[in-house]
Amino acid sequence: MTIGLHGSNEAGETKPIATATTVAKDISFWGGLCLLICNTTGPGVVSLPLVAQSAGWVPTVFGFALVGILSFLSCMFVCEAMTKVPGNDRYQANVEFSQMVLCFLGRRYQALVQIICFLALQTTIIASIAICAQLFDNLLIRIAHRTCGIQVYPGAAFVCVSEQLSSSSPFSGTMIMSTGALIAMILIVPLCLMNLSENIWLQTVSCVVILMIFVQWIVTFFQHGLDTSRVPAVGSDVSQTFGSILFNYAFITAVPSWANAKQSHVSPQKTVGSDVSIMTTLFVLVSVLGGMAYAIPENSSMIQAINSSSDVTTLSQIAGYTFPIAALVTSIPINMIVLRYNLIQSKTCQRGWADVLAGGLPWLVAIPCMTGSGLTKAVEWSSLFFVSSANFVIPFVLYIYSKKYRARLMRMTPADRAIQERLDKELCGTLTAEEVEAEMTVLSSPACDVGYSGRSSGLTQSDEEEAEDCVKGRGVGKDIETGHCTVVASVDSLDHTVQGESRSVWSEKDLGGNGVVYSESLAGSIRPGSSAIFESVLQDSSSFSCKAASAVEPRTAADANMTAEFRYRMSHCAESVDSASKAADGESEEGKMRAIPLSSPVSGLAIAYCALSLLLIGIGATIIIKIVQLV
Known part of the structure; x- marks a missing residue:
């Protein structure tokens, strides 16, 4: 094994060593909190009162508490797994899902996880683009009394409409472009070409707007009046409770990208814990109080119920149109950036193709499909399999295998451990140029x-x-x-x-x-x-x-x-032996990022296995219920 600026392959040829690529690490606690709040808030919030009305307030509150804890654990476990990748114990490198899989499970599973994450993020982006375009078209009809677009089916034509339909889109034909979609593109495309840190200012503004809208809704509920009979303690149908609540916490795919870009002193536990606590509280209040305030038809939403009530105010109407836009216009670029980061870090493609796949492909799929019901059904099924897996299953699996990986390393001698970690650094792209330069200095003597x-x-x-x-x-x-x-x-x-x-x-x-x-x-x-x-x-x-x-x-x-x-062994053995001795005493530097404190009576692995089992049962039950409903 030759160690230096070049590595050798099986044929004996040399190739350049891949050194770590990093992003700007300048996201503060408040910036990260705003980012996670915006990414947690999705269009599904407006349907939560229906969940409370059908399931009752006890299952609803219990469901949010349970899923909130599971989502927090999922974030913490994936953050700890990131620190187990050699060369990233302090988030100093740039580690995404694909690199963790490559390090802990091997190349055989990397492609599978990459496909799941790609489809999960694409599903979320495509659905959000379609909803955003529909909202802008409906808003134009309300403000300008007209919106236009290019239709390709049933006949190619330039069409204009002035009335909203019962469906989400005001257009009845298949469109390749509409005025609302064009506005969405103008707002979103420049943002998705930036990096995560450059989007924080927009996330902060959007977070403030979203929180103000939540407060306005809660005030509106009390002003309209609460009828406790609409939300019993236990409702008649709790079958959809877990699935409906779970997909409101599908923000975990963005956590590795945020952890890569956060400032070094920012605590993952504090930031993620604050986000989950705030959003869980708001979700419960909107679900229970919104369900008590309005009788919401099965195929309707809370915003439609508020706008159709006799005492609706102008502020409520503004909030109804602003909320989806504030939630989607800011979350779409973040998901595109996260997808681009994953494509680049996994070496699936270079920056140009990553921009096309992450920022261009979703538009080509979303706009033609925004007028039919097929997209909604496809998104529902894709979410059940891919979004749930990427956000809740894969993080726990990565944590479990990161523990096995570390245990395997600790069974090695200090010198062999140093060599294995050096090889894994190069494999995962966490080897820094400074480390390569230091190696060359040693090897030149x-x-x-x-x-x-x-x-x-x-x-x-x-x-x-x-x-x-x-x-x-x-x-x-x-x-x-x-x-x-x-x-x-x-x-x-x-x-x-x-x-x-x-x-x-x-x-x-x-x-x-x-x-x-x-x-x-x-x-x-x-x-x-x-x-x-x-x-x-x-x-x-x-x-x-x-x-x-x-x-x-x-x-x-x-x-x-x-x-x-x-x-190489000699140059690294001091660090290796010192690290091993600290690990034996429970003082390893790596241990500073722990999902579960050392003082916990239950080990992190035990909690991970229990949480993963619970999630698999809940997701499996949701899929079975969906299939039964189709039959």
Whole structure:
């Protein structure tokens, strides 16, 4: 294995190493909170009072509390899984779903998860575009008493309409463009070409507007009057409660992109917890109070019920038209940006094609389909399978396998763990240019036969001087100063049979119980003709050292590659051993991002398995109910 600016493939050819690509990490707590609130708020909010009327307030409140907790756990688990990707323990890289799958599950499952996430985000974007275009067309009819568009079926024509139909769109034919869709494109397309941080100002404005509309609705409910008989404690139909509530929390796909762009001091727990708490409270109030205030027909919505009431105010009408626009115009660009990030980070395509697939393809599908009922049905079924999987199933699976991945690493020796993490960094694109430069600095120096382990203070003055010359002057770095360098013999001085047996030169069996290194354990491994001489120096029970008389040059290209591996081990062993010791004491830096606190009586894995089982049962039941209704 050659480590440097280029990696080698199976054919022995070299290729450039992929270093980490990062986004601007400047989203503050308030900016992130506004972003998540806007992404949590969707058009489904206006149908929530129907859920309360059919299920009753007890199942509704319980359902929101349960789904709110599950969505919070889903976010926290995916955030912790992100920190388990080597090179991203502090969100310093740019890690999306596809990279986590590649690291924890392998390339075989990466394509599957990428397809699920792609279809989930496309479903959400297409549905939002269609609704947004319909809203603008209806708003034009109300304000300008007219809206126009280009029709292709049943006949190609330029048509104008002045009345709203019973369906969502004022047009009856198949359109390829309408005035409302054109307005939506003008507003949305420039935003989706920006990055996440550049959209925060709009998210902040939209969040303030959305919260003001929620307050206006609640005031309207009390002004109109509440009838508790409309929302019993337990209603006649609770079958759709879980599914209807679940899809109002489908914002988890945006969490990795937000975590990549947040400021380093921003807490994921605090930000996501605030979002879930605020939105769950507002959802419950709108559901229960809205259901008590208005008798809403089955195929109608809360906004239509408010606008058709005799005491409707101008402010309520403005809120009714503003809410879907405020919720959709800001969430569509975010979903497009998240989709673009995933396509680029998974290396599915370059930036140009990612813009086309994320920002162009949804318009080509949404506009022709916005006048029929087929799009609504397709979105419903796609949401059941893809949106639910991407937002609630995949995060828990990633967390579970991230734990297995870390457990597998911890079973390795510190040197092998460092090498595996280095390979995974390159695989996942989290290897920084600074790390590559540091490796090249190490690899550009001659080899040193023996590394040193233990505290340098335990050596004699002459030993320290000789060690400093060997370690600092011959490419091992400053490991001797920290006292954490693994004792190894240069691989180029070992017999090839030993090289084939193990990648580790020393192991725990080479150490005596009193901390003495038995140099005899290498006696049969030294290659004939090598001038390496080992001398064991007794320190204490936790430290030891070795020194070499000389170094030998590698004889073949294979030896050179093995020497490169040895040098890499030596350059990283200080960090590896220190990290391993902290992990053993429960003080690992990685552990600072924990979905479940260490003080919890229940482990994170147990909670993840229980939550995943509950979600699969709920989603499966929702799908079965949908199928039964069709039959």
